[in-house]
Amino acid sequence: VGKPIGIALIGCGVVGTGVLRLLAEHRESIEARIGSSLEIRGIVVSDPSRERDPLVPSALLTTDGEALVRSHDVDLVVEVMGGVARAGALVRLALETGKHVVTANKALLAEEGVALSALAEQKGLDLYYEAAVAGGIPIIRVLREGLSSDRVRAVYGIVNGTSNYILSRMRSAGLEFAVALAEAQSAGYAEADPTLDVGGGDAAHKLTVLARLAFGQHVRTEHVAIEGIDRVSRVDMQFAERFGYEIKPLAIAQRLTDGRLDLRVHPALVQQDAALAGIHGALNAVYVHGELVGPSLLSGLGAGAGPTAVSVVADVVDVAQNLVAGAPARRAAGVRDANAKVSVQPIGELVSSYYVRMTVRDRPGVLARVTGSLASHAVSVEQMVQQRPETASSEVAATLVFLTHEAREQDLRAAITEIDASQDVVSPTNVIRIVDQA
Amino acid sequence: VGKPIGIALIGCGVVGTGVLRLLAEHRESIEARIGSSLEIRGIVVSDPSRERDPLVPSALLTTDGEALVRSHDVDLVVEVMGGVARAGALVRLALETGKHVVTANKALLAEEGVALSALAEQKGLDLYYEAAVAGGIPIIRVLREGLSSDRVRAVYGIVNGTSNYILSRMRSAGLEFAVALAEAQSAGYAEADPTLDVGGGDAAHKLTVLARLAFGQHVRTEHVAIEGIDRVSRVDMQFAERFGYEIKPLAIAQRLTDGRLDLRVHPALVQQDAALAGIHGALNAVYVHGELVGPSLLSGLGAGAGPTAVSVVADVVDVAQNLVAGAPARRAAGVRDANAKVSVQPIGELVSSYYVRMTVRDRPGVLARVTGSLASHAVSVEQMVQQRPETASSEVAATLVFLTHEAREQDLRAAITEIDASQDVVSPTNVIRIVDQA
Numbered sequence: 022v023g024k025p026i027g028i029a030l031i032g033c034g035v036v037g038t039g040v041l042r043l044l045a046e047h048r049e050s051i052e053a054r055i056g057s058s059l060e061i062r063g064i065v066v067s068d069p070s071r072e073r074d075p076l077v078p079s080a081l082l083t084t085d086g087e088a089l090v091r092s093h094d095v096d097l098v099v100e101v102m103g104g105v106a107r108a109g110a111l112v113r114l115a116l117e118t119g120k121h122v123v124t125a126n127k128a129l130l131a132e133e134g135v136a137l138s139a140l141a142e143q144k145g146l147d148l149y150y151e152a153a154v155a156g157g158i159p160i161i162r163v164l165r166e167g168l169s170s171d172r173v174r175a176v177y178g179i180v181n182g183t184s185n186y187i188l189s190r191m192r193s194a195g196l197e198f199a200v201a202l203a204e205a206q207s208a209g210y211a212e213a214d215p216t217l218d219v220g221g222g223d224a225a226h227k228l229t230v231l232a233r234l235a236f237g238q239h240v241r242t243e244h245v246a247i248e249g250i251d252r253v254s255r256v257d258m259q260f261a262e263r264f265g266y267e268i269k270p271l272a273i274a275q276r277l278t279d280g281r282l283d284l285r286v287h288p289a290l291v292q293q294d295a296a297l298a299g300i301h302g303a304l305n306a307v308y309v310h311g312e313l314v315g316p317s318l319l320s321g322l323g324a325g326a327g328p329t330a331v332s333v334v335a336d337v338v339d340v341a342q343n344l345v346a347g348a349p350a351r352r353a354a355g356v357r358d359a360n361a362k363v364s365v366q367p368i369g370e371l372v373s374s375y376y377v378r379m380t381v382r383d384r385p386g387v388l389a390r391v392t393g394s395l396a397s398h399a400v401s402v403e404q405m406v407q408q409r410p411e412t413a414s415s416e417v418a419a420t421l422v423f424l425t426h427e428a429r430e431q432d433l434r435a436a437i438t439e440i441d442a443s444q445d446v447v448s449p450t451n452v453i454r455i456v457d458q459a
Numbered sequence: 460v461g462k463p464i465g466i467a468l469i470g471c472g473v474v475g476t477g478v479l480r481l482l483a484e485h486r487e488s489i490e491a492r493i494g495s496s497l498e499i500r501g502i503v504v505s506d507p508s509r510e511r512d513p514l515v516p517s518a519l520l521t522t523d524g525e526a527l528v529r530s531h532d533v534d535l536v537v538e539v540m541g542g543v544a545r546a547g548a549l550v551r552l553a554l555e556t557g558k559h560v561v562t563a564n565k566a567l568l569a570e571e572g573v574a575l576s577a578l579a580e581q582k583g584l585d586l587y588y589e590a591a592v593a594g595g596i597p598i599i600r601v602l603r604e605g606l607s608s609d610r611v612r613a614v615y616g617i618v619n620g621t622s623n624y625i626l627s628r629m630r631s632a633g634l635e636f637a638v639a640l641a642e643a644q645s646a647g648y649a650e651a652d653p654t655l656d657v658g659g660g661d662a663a664h665k666l667t668v669l670a671r672l673a674f675g676q677h678v679r680t681e682h683v684a685i686e687g688i689d690r691v692s693r694v695d696m697q698f699a700e701r702f703g704y705e706i707k708p709l710a711i712a713q714r715l716t717d718g719r720l721d722l723r724v725h726p727a728l729v730q731q732d733a734a735l736a737g738i739h740g741a742l743n744a745v746y747v748h749g750e751l752v753g754p755s756l757l758s759g760l761g762a763g764a765g766p767t768a769v770s771v772v773a774d775v776v777d778v779a780q781n782l783v784a785g786a787p788a789r790r791a792a793g794v795r796d797a798n799a800k801v802s803v804q805p806i807g808e809l810v811s812s813y814y815v816r817m818t819v820r821d822r823p824g825v826l827a828r829v830t831g832s833l834a835s836h837a838v839s840v841e842q843m844v845q846q847r848p849e850t851a852s853s854e855v856a857a858t859l860v861f862l863t864h865e866a867r868e869q870d871l872r873a874a875i876t877e878i879d880a881s882q883d884v885v886s887p888t889n890v891i892r893i894v895d896q897a
Contacts, residue, residue, distance in 0.1 A: 043608055043751065050675075054607060151605070157752045159605030167589070167597030169492060170481055170772030237488075296758075299737050313481065314595045314769040317759030320734075327751035334608030348786030 023057040026341050027094040029120070030064045031086060031111055032102030036125060036152075037064070038074050039330030040101060044337075045076060051334070055341045063089040065102070065111070086111045091118050097340055100124040101152075101333060109133055116140045116148070121349060123336040125152035125329055131226035131242045134233065145350045147343055149336035154227040155180050155305040157321035157328030159335070163309070164234040171311035173235040175275035177459040180227040182303040182323040183211045183218035184250045184270035188258075188288065189301045192267060197255050210303055220249040221286040224272045228286055231307070232274040236282060238363045240274075246368035248287035252451060257378060260422045261453075264404060266290040266376075267298045271456060281366045289456040290376050297459040308459060369431035374403065374455040376424055377433075379440065380447045383410060383419040387445045391421065394443075398436035400428040418447050424455065461495040464779050465532040467558070468502045469524060469549055470540030474563060474590075475502070476512050477768030478539060482775075483514060489772070493779045501527040503540070503549070524549045529556050535778055538562040539590075539771060547571055554578045554586070559787060561774040563590035563767055569664035569680045572671065583788045585781055587774035592665040593618050593743040595759035595766030597773070601747070602672040609749035611673040613713035615897040618665040620741040620761040621649045621656035622688045622708035626696075626726065627739045630705060635693050648741055658687040659724040662710045666724055669745070670712040674720060676801045678712075684806035686725035690889060695816060698860045699891075702842060704728040704814075705736045709894060719804045727894040728814050735897040746897060807869035812841065812893040814862055815871075817878065818885045821848060821857040825883045829859065832881075836874035838866040856885050862893065 030037055044051065044059060052058050061081055069082040083089055090098055090111055098115035100122065102108045109129050115122050116137065124130070130137070130153050141148035151161045155178070164173070179185050183205055190201040202219065205211040217223045225245040232240040250270050261268050271289045276282060291298050296318045300306040305323030310316050322328040343349045381387045392402060408420040425433065437450050468475055482489065482497060490496050499519055507520040521527055528536055528549055536553035538560065540546045547567050553560050554575065562568070568575070568591050579586035589599045593616070602611070617623050621643055628639040640657065643649040655661045663683040670678040688708050699706050709727045714720060729736050734756045738744040743761030748754050760766040781787045819825045830840060846858040863871065875888050 039751075047608060047610070051608065157749075157755055159601050162600060162605055163597050166777060167600055167773050168769065169776045170485060170489065171769045172485070296737075299734075311595075311769065313477075313765035315760045315763075315766060317595055317757070319755070319757050321755030322753045325753075328753060331606065331609045331749065331752040335605050338607050339604060342789050343784075343786070346781075346784070346786030346789040348781070348784030348789065351780050351784040351786065351789075 023345050025058045025060045026055075026344055027060055027062045027096045028337070029062055029089045029092070029095045029098045031098060031100040031108065033064050033066045033073065033077060033082070034101070035326040036101040036329045036333065038077060039326035040099065040333050042076055043330050043334045051338060054338060055345055057341065057345050059337065059341065062092060062095050065089055087114060090115050090120065095120055096344060097121045097123065097337065099333060099337060100126055102126075103128070105129050105132055112137060113140070116144055116146055119144060119146065121147040121340050121344070123149045123333060123340060125150065125333055127153040127223070127226040127230060131229040134230060135239045142350065147340045147349050149340055150230070151336050152329045152332035154230050155307060155321070155323045156325065156332055157323065158305055158307060158319045159332070160231065160307045160319055161234065163319065164231065168309065168311050168314060171314045173276070174310040174312055175273070175458065176231050176235050177297060177308040177456070178224075178228065178231065178272040179269055179297055179300050179304070179306045180272050180323065181218055181221075181224040181270055182305055183215065184224070185300065185305070186210050186303045187219065188250055188253065188268055188270055191253070191255055192258050192262070195255060198251055198253060219251050221247040224270065224286045228272040228274055228284065231272075232282065232284055235274060235309075236276055238282070240282065240284065240363055244282070244284050244363060244365045246285040246287070250288045253288045253453065254451075256420070257376070257451060257453060260378065260406065261290050261376065263406065264290075264424055265293050266455070267293055268453065269297055269300070269459070271297070271459060273456065277366060281364045283366050283371065285368065285371075287454055289454050289459070291456055291459045295459050310458075369429070369434070371430040372427050373430060374425050374427050374457070375433055376453045376455055377422065377437070378451045379421045380418050381421055381445050382417055382447060388421065390443065390445055391440055394440045395423070395425070395436045398432045398439075400433050400436050401426045461783050463496045463498045464493075464782055465498055465500045465534045466775070467500055467527045467530070467533045467536045467553075469536060469538040469546065471502050471504050471511065471515060471520070472539070473764040474539040474767045474771065476515060477764035478537065478771050480514055481768050481772045489776060492776060493783055495779065495783050497775065497779060500530060500533050503527055525552060528553050528558065533558055534782060535559045535561065535775065537771060537775060538564055540564075541566070543567050543570055550575060551578070554582055554584055557582060557584065559585040559778050559782070561587045561771060561778060563588065563771055565591040565661070565664040565668060569667040572668060573677045580788065585778045585787050587778055588668070589774050590767045590770035592668050593745060593759070593761045594763065594770055595761065596743055596745060596757045597770070598669065598745045598757055599672065601757065602669065606747065606749050606752060609752045611714070612748040612750055613711070613896065614669050614673050615735060615746040615894070616666065616669065616710040617707055617735055617738050617742070617744045618710050618761065619656055619662040619708055620743055621653065622662070623738065623743070624648050624741045625657065626688060626691065626706055626708055629691070629693055630696050630700070633693060636689060636691060657689050659685040662708065662724040666710040666712055666722065669710075670720065670722060673712060673747075674714055676720070678720065678722065678801055682720070682722050682801060682803045684723040684725070688726045691726045691891065692889070694858070695814070695889060695891060698816065698844065699728050699814065701844065702728075702862055703731050704893070705731055706891065707735055707738070707897070709735070709897060711894065715804060719802045721804050721809065723806065723809075725892055727892050727897070729894050729897045733897050807867070807872070809868040810865050811868060812863050812865050812895070813871055814891045814893055815860065815875070816889045817859045818856050819859055819883050820855055820885060826859065828881065828883055829878055832878050833861070833863070833874050836870045836877075838871050838874050839864045
């Protein structure tokens with residue numbers, strides 16, 4: 022058995038506590054696997070006086086993250102604090118002072134991952150982050166190792182459990198968005214400020230990390246076209262179902278035949294028998310299409326102390342094995358050419374089919390004018406449903422729902438702008454993309 | 460760039476050719492990842508004169524596997540020949556003469572994997588085998604690395620694509636077993652001798668490999684209770700559907716609360732909305748339940764040159780990275796205690812619910828006698844369907860189908876033996892286990 026590996030733990034919330042519990046409960050098997058012992062040298066918290074789980078050794082709590090990270094008996098810094106500013110400063114300091122890093126921080130990786138990977142590589146250090154995307158699913162390992170010999174064509178993910186929970190509940194219980202959101206919040210899934218979840222920002226962070234690994238390019242979150250799930254209402258869910266679809270919160274990264282990347286996060290209609298349609302509630306899933314390996318689906322719990330801690334500790338074991346073997350930075354960071362320009366297809370050039378729901382005045386000629394506008398922008402209709410007002414109070418408005426054939430997004434948007442500007446339409450038209458490959 | 464890594468390729472069928480193609484087409488990215496080049500030193504075949512894909516360098520073909528494996532410029536032996544005797548001899552020779560090994564050979568691993576792992580560990584060599592189980596699914600990596608920090612409770616797999624294809628076609632097209640088998644054979648899924656696939660032996664080999672990794676015990680194929688899918692007929696499929704189930708070819712390994720292992724391969728009724736019910740055709744899937752990580756599903760293509768070659772080459776990259784980093788045998792083989800006795804629950808002690816189909820004479824008192832026999836063996840009925848003969852020619856026989864509550868298997872078997880021995884029953888009763896956790 023070699024000399025102990027010193028660990029600095031940054032953050033001690035539910036995930037940090039989960040990591041401490043796992044390391045304590047599985048100490049024997051983990052040490053047998055590593056051939057050395059792991060020793061926690063200190064735990065960075067903002068308030069050491071707060072009440073904590075009794076398994077947290079209070080003597081190790083400190084507010085001085087810099088001193089702990091710099092400490093010579095720390096080999097590995099485990100960051101589970103979250104947030105970008107302070108966590109980023111400590112992770113950078115760790116790499117600058119020769120410490121390996123395991124982090125679960127997708128926002129930090131999305132913003133600074135490229136620079137941090139370059140710094141780690143330059144210093145010959147490991148930077149691992151399995152827990153940053155889809156906690157319980159080892160997708161980082163699969164992209165980095167299992168598919169290292171294939172060429173990834175596309176990644177389709179459900180990577181925000183809150184959004185998936187909300188849309189699942191809207192569908193299964195017929196709830197409106199606001200009601201399902203409130204339910205998710207009281208169930209502990211959604212944050213008090215749910216913007217990052219339901220607005221798509223969190224999924225875009227994760228997609229950024231996945232796309233870098235899948236395509237070896239320096240994708241940034243700004244490259245991702247983002248739409249939140251708040252545009253989906255109960256009637257959309259019902260119409261989708263009528264056409265044989267479900268609405269799922271997707272994150273999509275694909276390599277187009279012209280070499281550009283298509284990167285987007287949005288709610289999407291997927292066929293009811295599609296692989297991702299079966300992923301309900303707080304589950305996450307990632308569907309990877311490899312050139313040779315074909316389609317492959319991974320699903321599991323995306324968040325929570327247990328799954329996240331398992332992924333963090335799996336990384337700790339991996340880095341520790343590298344250390345014991347005297348082979349840190351055994352794996353390249355995965356991005357081949359640090360200076361390659363990322364070429365992204367603007368969302369207006371996307372070719373997709375669409376679900377379009379309009380609320381129109383119930384008067385003669387409306388359907389002809391609407392379909393005429395669509396046709397004049399080269400958008401052709403594949404299916405249509407017209408729903409007459411059910412109650413006397415809404416007698417002026419009827420609902421028109423179209424599924425289009427494939428069209429260019431900018432053409433569709435131009436048609437909708439024209440239609441929405443007319444007197445025929447009562448309220449803004451809702452457009453949701455259809456994804457047939459997921 | 461370090462010195463080239465010499466590879467001996469054993470076998471050059473579809474998988475071997477796929478490996479050569481992948482290494483050629485992705486040479487640049489693979490070498491960038493490894494930091495060294497890979498060089499094929501020789502290819503062992505039985506008949507060098509056979510016509511081959513032009514990308515196979517005929518100058519490298521040899522029938523003298525022993526000489527090639529012993530060669531000093533070979534660092535890594537890649538075995539994709541299959542079969543146990545000759546492949547096993549060459550893999551052993553490789554390890555004995557200090558060569559790392561990547562193999563796709565599940566039969567060899569099932570039979571000799573424990574001894575081969577021990578030999579590799581003793582010699583400080585890598586033995587990797589991602590392609591041996593569920594070709595396109597990186598389940599070995601996930602069990603070995605991603606879940607290294609969790610405790611696996613159970614593994615449920617669909618790991619034989621031929622069996623899954625046959626049962627899927629029986630269901631979707633209403634085919635009888637023999638017809639679906641013939642179709643699978645002409646589609647190239649099933650071997651001329653399909654015994655190993657449809658009899659469950661192939662799945663048992665794979666389950667053996669998975670169970671060793673999941674539980675760290677020296678599981679052998681003899682520990683697995685095996686039933687083939689040939690016991691499933693079209694009517695069973697139809698009755699199952701009527702009760703809300705599908706019939707899938709499962710491989711199950713679970714750790715019971717008393718510490719014993721439950722290891723079995725058999726067709727099983729699974730609920731139509733269960734995760735594994737959605738795995739159709741030649742797809743494979745593995746559903747892993749970790750104590751902390753919860754349930755997690757991986758699915759993808761199980762066989763074929765592409766997926767298998769991707770997994771083989773991913774292992775080659777992994778071993779090469781270890782070599783370049785000077786850290787071979789970085790990972791322990793996964794089995795903690797080589798001498799620990801494996802304690803397996805005898806199948807008779809299994810507690811399960813069951814689907815039972817009887818063909819009985821259509822005469823008074825039969826149902827009372829049959830349910831009486833079941834009750835006297837502590838088997839209670841949860842649901843029952845009786846189907847009267849439809850045509851005059853079969854007027855003597857009616858069909859009785861029961862779904863039982865949970866019962867001990869030996870009790871159920873005793874009841875069926877008693878019932879089948881009576882004058883009430885026309886032909887042997889068919890029993891299929893129900894699995895509610897998959």
